[in-house]
Amino acid sequence: MKITEVKTYSTSYPVKEPFSNGMRTTRERAFGIVEVITDAGITGWGEGASLPARRAIDENVVGRNPFDYEVIWNALHYAGVDAAGISAVDIALWDIMGKTQKQPVYALLGGAFRRSVQAYATGLFRRNVSDHTAALVKEARGYVDAGFKAMKMKVGFGPGYDVTNVEAVRKAIGEDVLFAVDANCAYDRGSAIAVGREMAKSDLLWFEEPIAADDIEGYLEVKRALGIRISGAEQLRGRWAFRRVIQERAMDIIQPDVCVCGGITEYRRIHAMASANHVRVIPHMFGTAIRLAATMHLLATLPDQPRALEPFPALLEYDMSENALRTELAKEPIRHKDGVVAVPQGPGLGIEIDREVLAKYTVG
Ligand SMILES: [Mg+2]
Numbered sequence: 001m002k003i004t005e006v007k008t009y010s011t012s013y014p015v016k017e018p019f020s021n022g023m024r025t026t027r028e029r030a031f032g033i034v035e036v037i038t039d040a041g042i043t044g045w046g047e048g049a050s051l052p053a054r055r056a057i058d059e060n061v062v063g064r065n066p067f068d069y070e071v072i073w074n075a076l077h078y079a080g081v082d083a084a085g086i087s088a089v090d091i092a093l094w095d096i097m098g099k100t101q102k103q104p105v106y107a108l109l110g111g112a113f114r115r116s117v118q119a120y121a122t123g124l125f126r127r128n129v130s131d132h133t134a135a136l137v138k139e140a141r142g143y144v145d146a147g148f149k150a151m152k153m154k155v156g157f158g159p160g161y162d163v164t165n166v167e168a169v170r171k172a173i174g175e176d177v178l179f180a181v182d183a184n185c186a187y188d189r190g191s192a193i194a195v196g197r198e199m200a201k202s203d204l205l206w207f208e209e210p211i212a213a214d215d216i217e218g219y220l221e222v223k224r225a226l227g228i229r230i231s232g233a234e235q236l237r238g239r240w241a242f243r244r245v246i247q248e249r250a251m252d253i254i255q256p257d258v259c260v261c262g263g264i265t266e267y268r269r270i271h272a273m274a275s276a277n278h279v280r281v282i283p284h285m286f287g288t289a290i291r292l293a294a295t296m297h298l299l300a301t302l303p304d305q306p307r308a309l310e311p312f313p314a315l316l317e318y319d320m321s322e323n324a325l326r327t328e329l330a331k332e333p334i335r336h337k338d339g340v341v342a343v344p345q346g347p348g349l350g351i352e353i354d355r356e357v358l359a360k361y362t363v364g
Contacts (some may be wrong), residue, residue, distance in 0.1 A: 001065055001100065002039045006057045006089070009033040010364035011288070013325050019125035022156020022186030026125075029323050031259075031288050032085070033358070036092040038066060044095035045353055047290040048088030049260045052081040061089055066096040073265050083237035083262035090263025091294050091349070098348035105264070105297040105349055112300035115343055118313045119336045120150035120178065122286070123320035124169065126157060136165050137172040143320070147338030150178035150315060152208070155199065156186030163198040170202035178313075180231075182208035189218045193225045206231040206253055219250035231255055234284035238262050239269050246270075246277050255317075257284040258294045267298055280305045285317040289330035292319075293349040296334065300343040316341050328357045 032051035060075035192210035231253035304311035344350025
């Protein structure tokens, strides 16, 4: 079996109602997608936060056997392709391997620990409204009504906004719903500690990316000062970027993104490193239907951390924001039911790409 061609698609979805996290306002969602074609008539799909250069693909991917995924990973790495670009190709190779074996990707990875995954609603962004608190409370109650037992809210907008709204949302959803906050690196250490102390009174599941992603000493300081779970690392690329974070336990939970960190192959290495250091892994997910499917297969294969009668849940980040490339790109979209998502059971990633939807949002 040989790879005969790799097509790349730069896609963009224009957001109708812009929304903000602590760092930026989103008006457009952009994703790199690859289609890897083989001489066996089997095609695999992958997604990356960036795309590899055409020359790197032609010299290191085309002509190879897709089962040589480690060889291809290394060839791309040494050709200077960054981990996000490798992610796209790597995920497509796993899709091909699963389709060839007529097995879902999770089965190739050693089997599923669970058939379904509890989802947490990622939403509660800051929007252009006159009353933020009222809008956030309404949105949060909507998630509870839809069956979600966990959700995450964006903070990082200053103590006034953060503390008031975290308190209001916690009050609105009740004490049984798991509730995390995410500052997207918007604070420095001092502010993160001061605001974190106030927000922690609202019983937080975790405080995500309180400060700059590479400030390892800062994470240790914030973690010790607050005594609540600190998470992050969604932007880190390649195992080398994760090494110190994991070894020094700068975060209680790392959140690698399969389309940023280096694909399914690199994810497994990062997970092994985290497991050896007793650091929890909960994937980051903010992308198309391809990233959602790949993340579900990884979540199926994560053992409980640690094994317990009441283990810390394996949680799927369920993006509630508007994005047709997530909700329409797969012919049968992956959806939650009462806040729970079933692991895809079809061969490979278990999704079929709608080429009309892909063409509609392809910009290059
Ligand atoms: Mg985040």
